[in-house]
Amino acid sequence: MVLSSLGIVVLLLIILMPVYVTFGGWLFSEPRDFRTAGIGLVYMGVIAVAMIGATAGLGVAFWVIANLPL
Amino acid sequence: MSQRTDYSLNHLRSVSTGYVALLIVLLAATLLTLEAIIQQVQDGLVATDMAQQGTQAGATWGLYIGTFEWFAGMAVGALAITGYIRFNQLEQYQMVARLSNIWAFICGLSAAWLIIIDLGTPHRVLVILTSWHETVLHSPLAWDVTFVTTLMVFTLTMLVLSLRLDFVKGNPSLPIQTRILERIVTIGATPKEVPKLEEMRRWLGLGLLVLAFTAGMIPGLLMGVVGGQPGYFGSERGIVFLAAGLLTGVALLNLTAGVLRSLFSWRDALSNEVFRGLGRALTLFGFVYLIVLFNDVLPVVTDMAPFFEGRIGEAMVTGSLAPLFWLSVLLVAVPTLLLAVFKYRLGVTVQSIYAVAILLGVWIKAQLTVVEPLLFPNLPAIEGTYSPTVVEWVITLGAMAIALLLFVLALKLIPLAHRDTEVSS
Amino acid sequence: MTGNNTSGLYFDEEWESDAEDRLSVVDYDTELGKKLGRDAQRLAAGEISQTEFHEKYHEDVVDEFGVDERATIGPTPEEFGYDTDTAPGGDGDGGGGPLPGVPDDGDHSRRSVLKTAGVLGAAAVGLNGVAGAAETLADENEDEEEVEDLQWGMAINQNNCIACLNCVEACNEENNNTPDALWMFVHRYVEDDYTEDEEYLTRPCQHCSDAPCTAACPVASRHTREEDGIVLTDYETCIGCRYCEIACPYGVNYLQWATPEEKAEFKSSGIPLDENGEVDEDGIRLDSDEPGIELDSEEIELDSEQEVRFDTKTKDGVEAAGPPDHGVMGKCTFCVHRQDSGREELVGTTACEDVCPTDAIHFGNLEDPESAPRQHLDDIEENESTFRLLEDHGTEPNIIYVGNEPSADATPVEGPRTLEDMNRDLHLHRTDREPVAYPSEDE
Ligand code: SF4
Ligand code: SF4
Numbered sequence: 001m002v003l004s005s006l007g008i009v010v011l012l013l014i015i016l017m018p019v020y021v022t023f024g025g026w027l028f029s030e031p032r033d034f035r036t037a038g039i040g041l042v043y044m045g046v047i048a049v050a051m052i053g054a055t056a057g058l059g060v061a062f063w064v065i066a067n068l069p070l
Numbered sequence: 071m072s073q074r075t076d077y078s079l080n081h082l083r084s085v086s087t088g089y090v091a092l093l094i095v096l097l098a099a100t101l102l103t104l105e106a107i108i109q110q111v112q113d114g115l116v117a118t119d120m121a122q123q124g125t126q127a128g129a130t131w132g133l134y135i136g137t138f139e140w141f142a143g144m145a146v147g148a149l150a151i152t153g154y155i156r157f158n159q160l161e162q163y164q165m166v167a168r169l170s171n172i173w174a175f176i177c178g179l180s181a182a183w184l185i186i187i188d189l190g191t192p193h194r195v196l197v198i199l200t201s202w203h204e205t206v207l208h209s210p211l212a213w214d215v216t217f218v219t220t221l222m223v224f225t226l227t228m229l230v231l232s233l234r235l236d237f238v239k240g241n242p243s244l245p246i247q248t249r250i251l252e253r254i255v256t257i258g259a260t261p262k263e264v265p266k267l268e269e270m271r272r273w274l275g276l277g278l279l280v281l282a283f284t285a286g287m288i289p290g291l292l293m294g295v296v297g298g299q300p301g302y303f304g305s306e307r308g309i310v311f312l313a314a315g316l317l318t319g320v321a322l323l324n325l326t327a328g329v330l331r332s333l334f335s336w337r338d339a340l341s342n343e344v345f346r347g348l349g350r351a352l353t354l355f356g357f358v359y360l361i362v363l364f365n366d367v368l369p370v371v372t373d374m375a376p377f378f379e380g381r382i383g384e385a386m387v388t389g390s391l392a393p394l395f396w397l398s399v400l401l402v403a404v405p406t407l408l409l410a411v412f413k414y415r416l417g418v419t420v421q422s423i424y425a426v427a428i429l430l431g432v433w434i435k436a437q438l439t440v441v442e443p444l445l446f447p448n449l450p451a452i453e454g455t456y457s458p459t460v461v462e463w464v465i466t467l468g469a470m471a472i473a474l475l476l477f478v479l480a481l482k483l484i485p486l487a488h489r490d491t492e493v494s495s
Numbered sequence: 496m497t498g499n500n501t502s503g504l505y506f507d508e509e510w511e512s513d514a515e516d517r518l519s520v521v522d523y524d525t526e527l528g529k530k531l532g533r534d535a536q537r538l539a540a541g542e543i544s545q546t547e548f549h550e551k552y553h554e555d556v557v558d559e560f561g562v563d564e565r566a567t568i569g570p571t572p573e574e575f576g577y578d579t580d581t582a583p584g585g586d587g588d589g590g591g592g593p594l595p596g597v598p599d600d601g602d603h604s605r606r607s608v609l610k611t612a613g614v615l616g617a618a619a620v621g622l623n624g625v626a627g628a629a630e631t632l633a634d635e636n637e638d639e640e641e642v643e644d645l646q647w648g649m650a651i652n653q654n655n656c657i658a659c660l661n662c663v664e665a666c667n668e669e670n671n672n673t674p675d676a677l678w679m680f681v682h683r684y685v686e687d688d689y690t691e692d693e694e695y696l697t698r699p700c701q702h703c704s705d706a707p708c709t710a711a712c713p714v715a716s717r718h719t720r721e722e723d724g725i726v727l728t729d730y731e732t733c734i735g736c737r738y739c740e741i742a743c744p745y746g747v748n749y750l751q752w753a754t755p756e757e758k759a760e761f762k763s764s765g766i767p768l769d770e771n772g773e774v775d776e777d778g779i780r781l782d783s784d785e786p787g788i789e790l791d792s793e794e795i796e797l798d799s800e801q802e803v804r805f806d807t808k809t810k811d812g813v814e815a816a817g818p819p820d821h822g823v824m825g826k827c828t829f830c831v832h833r834q835d836s837g838r839e840e841l842v843g844t845t846a847c848e849d850v851c852p853t854d855a856i857h858f859g860n861l862e863d864p865e866s867a868p869r870q871h872l873d874d875i876e877e878n879e880s881t882f883r884l885l886e887d888h889g890t891e892p893n894i895i896y897v898g899n900e901p902s903a904d905a906t907p908v909e910g911p912r913t914l915e916d917m918n919r920d921l922h923l924h925r926t927d928r929e930p931v932a933y934p935s936e937d938e
Contacts, residue, residue, distance in 0.1 A: 011206055015216050018224060018281035025273025033266040039258055040270055044227045051222055056196050058186060063193035065111045114822050115735070116753035124746030125677045130737045190735015190750055190822030197714045197732050204715050211713035211738050447746050448885060449696065450684035450905040 077165065077339035077487050081330075082245050089478070096475040103468025106461045107187060115190055117461045121454075129444040129456035133466045134188040136437035138181045140318065141469070143311055143436070145177035145221055147319015150282035152228060156275025159268075163347070165339040165487040168232070169330075170323050172480050175225040177322075180473045182218050187465060224281055228274050229484075230255045235267040236488040247483050283312070310439070313362040317355040317402070318432050321425040324348045326477075328422035330486075339487050342414075349414040349421055356406030356428065363399065363435070382442055391442060394434055401431025646724040646893060647829050648702065648861035649848075650868035653898025654879065655855035656695040658683055662847035662856060666699075669830065669846035671818050676749035678827040679847050684905040693908060696901055697855065699847065700747040700827035701884060701892030702726045708739035708748070717824070720811075724893060725829045727815040730807075735822040744888045747826050754821040810835040829858070843867075861893060868895065 026037040110117040121128025148170040154160075155167035186192050198205075198215055205212040234255045244252060327348065331340040367387060386395045405424035414421060445454035458466070658681050666672070666679035682696040706726050708717050716733040719726050728739075740748035807817045809831055816832040819825035833841040843866075848856040859866030864873075872881065875897050882900040883892045 014284045017284050018277040021280050022274050022277030026270050029269045029273055031266050036263045036266040040231060043230050047226045048223045051219055059193050059195040062111055065108050066193055114753045122749050125680055126675060130740050194734045197734055201714045205713050208710045209713040448744050449746060450682050450901050450907040452907055
């Protein structure tokens with residue numbers, strides 16, 4: 001209970017802080033240009049998905065290695 | 071001395087025999103590492119010397135986690151440097167920003183795969199992600215995974231964004247592989263974007279700085295919150311990690327910039343001024359690190375630490391681990407003092423040698439930090455031993471070789487600075 | 496400080512006279528007993544912290560009984576960098592604390608402190624009366640929430656232990672563990688260099704109510720069962736990161752470093768799991784769709800009453816009983832296969848308890864005053880002290896020891912079972928691993 005609320009604080013306040021700063025800055029800084037900011041967000045999203053996908057791929061790779069008949 | 075040479079993208083094209091030789095050596099090392107990985111994954115962690123702490127008299131975590139901390143620290147350091155330069159728009163340091171950006175990503179990647187190779191069932195790594203929503207609420211290790219992932223996403227985004235800006239500003243006659251990269255990062259780009267992109271790069275720089283300092287606390291929490299082991303006492307773990315990270319980050323940059331400058335004579339993009347700055351940072355963070363370390367050890371010397379901590383501290387300062395501990399201190403302290411006394415008068419080469427010493431010193435201490443507390447169980451059981459196996463050494467050193475290989479390859483792909491015009495050919 | 500019936504506590508007149516009645520029949524200080532009982536409730540309600548509670552009574556208890564073994568000696572939580580205010584039993588409104596709680600167990604945690612106060616308070620003071628009083632009140636408190644409360648735990652009497660290691664062997668046999676995985680272990684040690692007296696500490700997993708291993712696990716594989724407080728590892732999701740082992744201060748976790756040469760079969764010389772068709776001829780429970788370890792059915796004679804396979808799945812279908820798989824973490828499960836077997840002869844027993852020749856181990860429901868551990872704690876001599884292991888770590892262990900807690904600088908000594916024995920399986924795979932030695936005599 002207490003630790004889980006600590007976890008939420010850590011997650012929301014600490015770990016995600018750079019995300020807030022960056023996204024806030026991108027969207028609201030002058031010159032306003034939502035197109036460019038949007039493209040930036042898309043890039044970031046694609047990279048994030050790629051990272052997570054790569055982790056999954058790594059898991060599969062390890063599974064294959066573990067089961068190789070060597 | 072020789073005439074000033076401007077940065078000219080020549081690193082993208084030139085392929086010297088030295089480069090090929092290095093590439094071959096690194097590729098061989100990578101293959102060897104792969105061999106070791108396959109062996110470990112097939113046999114299990116029994117291929118390592120890690121064992122249960124207590125009745126098996128071993129250390130539960132070893133080289134992999136220590137080296138993970140080292141890489142993660144370096145990533146944070148490099149990240150902070152990139153962020154600082156980008157946020158303050160120090161154009162003079164733009165090459166350093168790019169170099170540290172590349173390193174931050176590579177170090178994050180190395181940290182990530184080392185943690186996976188440390189798992190008993192690495193093929194289940196996906197479970198971390200599928201149960202993340204639940205465990206992130208209480209597991210510091212889940213925070214750690216979040217941190218490393220965020221780090222990689224942010225550094226890669228910074229790389230893409232800053233390259234996009236450079237490319238939009240115009241970069242004539244790129245080699246084919248860099249052209250492809252340009253295609254990828256400039257989708258939908260127009261010259262009108264430049265002011266906005268500069269602003270976005272600045273904000274992302276701030277984001278990186280914040281990430282370096284907030285996420286830098288995570289390993290502290292990792293060890294501290296779950297305080298089962300004496301010596302993982304939490305409060306200062308985060309600071310120790312951050313101090314070590316900033317120091318190694320700067321040292322890595324010093325080394326890389328030094329080597330590149332002597333290879334390509336970039337006395338413009340990597341001017342004396344830049345090295346003075348890097349030297350200053352190295353001295354400063356060297357002292358910060360030493361002070362933090364001193365405070366870490368102080369309670370032991372003054373006999374104020376609780377019993378378990380005291381026992382570990384004693385082993386470190388005067389006991390069985392003392393040679394390694396003092397070696398690690400000397401490797402950092404001597405270069406730092408020499409730098410403080412002679413400043414950069416000793417030249418870029420000497421500064422690079424310092425950097426190597428510091429990197430090694432912090433690496434040794436990172437191992438001690440992880441292993442040391444595990445050798446001393448709380449209950450009356452045997453003091454543990456840990457001497458890593460060949461597999462562990464190969465994978466650990468291999469991780470470094472692979473990181474270097476990635477960097478060397480990146481040198482042929484990524485322009486290190488922006489140039490408006492080509493000098494000559 | 497009179498605190499009449501604040502926050503649902505019961506120190507009204509009725510309580511007062513009841514306690515007085517009970518306490519008057521024993522020789523010890525009635526006032527102290529009453530105060531202890533009252534503050535134990537406060538502690539449970541989180542009005543005062545455990546440290547405060549201990550500090551407040553340390554002197555009195557020493558005066559009255561000559562010794563205070565309630566594990567407050569040694570480094571305080573603060574010295575470990577913990578914030579005792581938020582530690583379990585503290586006011587709990589801040590974050591932090593050493594290991595502030597398994598997720599979503601605010602209620603559970605509070606109740607387990609009540610148990611601590613009830614059982615331990617009584618045992619430490621040696622007054623059955625206070626225990627009775629506290630327990631009655633605790634029961635009254637809980638009646639509204641839940642009628643049948645179950646918390647498996649043990650009372651282990653170190654004074655009885657002769658370090659015969661029967662429990663260690665029985666555990667490994669029951670769970671078919673490799674010899675290096677010592678889910679149950681007996682530490683042998685001497686307290687100082689001047690005595691030759693060996694002391695023993697029997698050490699299973701403490702099945703902590705506030706288990707740091709559970710909080711640390713990044714995949715929620717290590718978990719605490721709500722209904723009976725057993726701490727288990729889900730063998731199917733554990734990634735083998737060993738963070739639980741790092742987080743546990745007791746050193747009870749054992750990773751399956753390698754696949755043992757002969758795959759461990761999970762069977763036991765107990766009574767067949769179920770006679771009325773719930774088990775197929777391989778001894779695999781039919782309601783689990785995935786049989787655990789495949790066994791050659793010809794090797795098992797089920798009609799003879801000795802050889803039986805237990806299910807590796809718990810009754811919730813979690814793969815968590817018996818030996819862990821390759822690369823996966825294991826530890827004492829409180830013989831969860833017995834608790835889940837649905838058989839009266841097996842529920843409430845463990846292999847180690849069964850074989851102990853000196854009756855040092857008592858397993859049962861700590862919530863039930865009639866249970867073996869509670870009875871044993873009631874029966875011990877008044878001057879015998881009790882403790883929970885490394886209590887200042889805030890883990891709220893569910894093993895209550897009778898005897899003296901080993902001090903921090905106790906020296907381990909060699910026993911009939913050598914380290915080589917213990918490590919033999921490990922050494923099978925790691926021939927170049929240095930043999931471990933006990934601290935030498937002349938050091
Ligand atoms: S003794 Fe260790 S493994 Fe067992 S529940 Fe407590 S913390 Fe977890
Ligand atoms: S070893 Fe397994 S049970 Fe322990 S923390 Fe890691 S995933 Fe959880």
